[in-house]
Amino acid sequence: MRVHVDEDICQGHTLCAMAAPDVFGLRDEDGHSYVIVTEFTTEVIESAKRAALTCPEQAIVVED
């Protein structure tokens, strides 16, 4: 299981980082999202799925 953000799609709305600040960070230079965790625990995956629902661009990919 892993989570990643499609950088070609992400527009930097910040909603994912607000929904799951334990999973997503925002780059200083453009505000785009990136995954800050390296271990994809069940809690991380569930948190990422909730955040993915908030993303207007559907840029968050959760692979089960």
Ligand code: SF4
């Ligand atoms: S909500 Fe979606 S578009 Fe916005 S920063 Fe997060 S991944 Fe990117």
